[in-house]
Amino acid sequence: MADLFADDLPPAPTPGAPREDAPLADRLRPRTLHDVVGQEHLTGPEGPIGRMVAAGRLSSMILWGPPGTGKTSTARLLADAVGMRFTAVSAVFSGVADLKKAFAEADLAARAGQRTLLFVDEIHRFNRAQQDGFLPFVERGTVTLVGATTENPSFALNAALLSRAQVLILHRLGAEALNRLLDKAEALEGPLPLDADARAALVASADGDGRFLLNQAETLYAAQIAEPLDPAGLGQFLQRRVAVYDKDREGHYNLISALHKAVRGSDPQAALYYLARMMTAGEEPLFLLRRLVRMASEDIGLADPQALAQCLAAKQAYEFLGSPEGELAIAQACLYVATAPKSNAAYKAYKAAARSARETGSLMPPANILNAPTKLMKDIGYGKDYAYDHDAPDGFSGDNYWPDDMTPQTFYEPVERGFEREIRKRLEWWDRKRAERRED
Known part of the structure; x- marks a missing residue:
């Protein structure tokens, strides 16, 4: 499948003279890193890419972001910016033979003094063994690897590969960046109808996808529409539900913020209204379900443990029924979390515990609660004097579970609402038992 390599394709048009018959998205492809919109946190002077380019040397990296955010363009422009040879493969179409060819060509280029940037699109689609195949070539410097993925690298890529590459996150394009793309399109093609x-x-x-936005704009240009369309006419023309904007033009983020805060504020009527607003505007139902699940953990937690179960059941029901029948399950979950007792105690506790873990993450647990599967481990004290709680009075030993060099901490403080009221009683009872044990 060598024909899929960038070096084997016909020469690309020069930046100043794109092919006239190329798609609009290609004709508007950025010519320098400065032209990449919406990713200034990476490409700007203080961003990691900006700093690497200024230094003239690139490290291997994984570009993680949604579709249409500029991953491929950024990789090509990186090679140009530091004078590297650019080679691309796609994990969707390429196999081991293609990779071997790319590495062999990179070896030859290196002997001639030319460094190679190997861009791997959809890198998460390579299996674990194929990903391991990159390691020796990255370590030797044969190639500088730039992988692109829409999947979470923590789950989709090998730990060994991640340890040798910097993960850079590309943001979904916001309204300002998308409008800049449309401005560029109008400068080239004229006003949109x-x-x-x-x-x-x-x-x-467009939901943050610049490529999709430009493809839609190209469809509008090709139709040669005489009179400007309003939102209803646009939706009918594109045969796609588009967001419904009222006179204040509240957008995606304003509405999801309003929904979240209405739930947190226990106003089921307003929460249902904003949910319906977003569903009517064509919001992705799974996005709304993800946010409801987040609310169930962040704003309710153990004040009502059923809130999380209700939201996950709604996701299952929606996937089973689809639209429009499954949308009722989403509405039910929304009403449940809005009317549930509220507590962010679990949310605050986890943040505090994570902060403490970062500060004390190398401390060993006390020896008495360590597992001792071997004789040596038993001989050095692992598991010695462990108190088995089920054998203790009241099923509670009151033993110490904290590292020897760490003072016991209090992260979780349940509120006096909902089920957490009962949890608070239990914690207070256990605290009294521990105090009694220390006194004995």
Whole structure:
């Protein structure tokens, strides 16, 4: 499948003269890193990519972000910016033979003094063994690896590969960045046949995907529409539900913020209203379900343990029924979390515990609670004097479970609401028992 390598393709047009018949997204592809929109946190002077380019040397990296955020363009421009040879493979179409060819060519280029940037699109689609195959070539410096993925690298990529590459996160394009893309399109093709509200709706419908936005714009240009479309006309023309904007033009993030805060504020009527607003505007139902699950853990927690179960059941019901029947399950979950007793005690406790773990993460647990599967481990005290709680009075030994060099901490403080009221009583009872044990 050598024909899939970038070096074997016909020469690309020069940046100043794109092919006239190329798709709009290709004709508007950025020509320098400065032209990449929406990723200034990476490409700017203080960003990691900006700093590497200024130094003239790149380290291997994984570009993680949603579709249409500029991963491929960024990789190509990186090679140009530091004078490296650019080679690309796609994990969807390429196999071991393609990788061997790429590494062999990179070896030859290195002997001639030319460094190679190997761009691997959809790198998460390579299996673990194939990912391991990159390691010796990255370690020797044969290639500088730039992988692109839409999946969480923590789960999709080998730990060994991640340890040799910096993970850089590309953000979904916000409204400002998407509007800049449309401005560039209009500078090239002329005004879009949309009124202001329809233009805003088109931007919202892209859901952060710049490529999708430009493809939609190209469809509008090709139709040669005489009169500007309003949001309803745009939705009918594209046969796609687009976001419904009221006179204040509240967008995606404003609405999800309003939904979350209405749930947190225990206002089920307002929460249901904002949920319906987003569903009507064409919001992705699984996005809403993810946020409801988050609310169940962040704002309710153990004040009502059923909140999380209700949200996960709604996800299962929606996946089983689909739209529109499954949307009722989402509404039910929304009403449940809005009417549940509220507590962020679990959320605060985890943040405090994570902060403490970062500060004391190398401390060993006390020897008495360590497992001792071997004689040597038993001989050095692992598991010695462990108190088995089920054998203790009241099923509670009151033993110490904290590292010897660490003072016991209090992270979780349940509130006097809902089920956490009962948990607080239990914790207080256990605290009294521990105090009695220390006194004995």
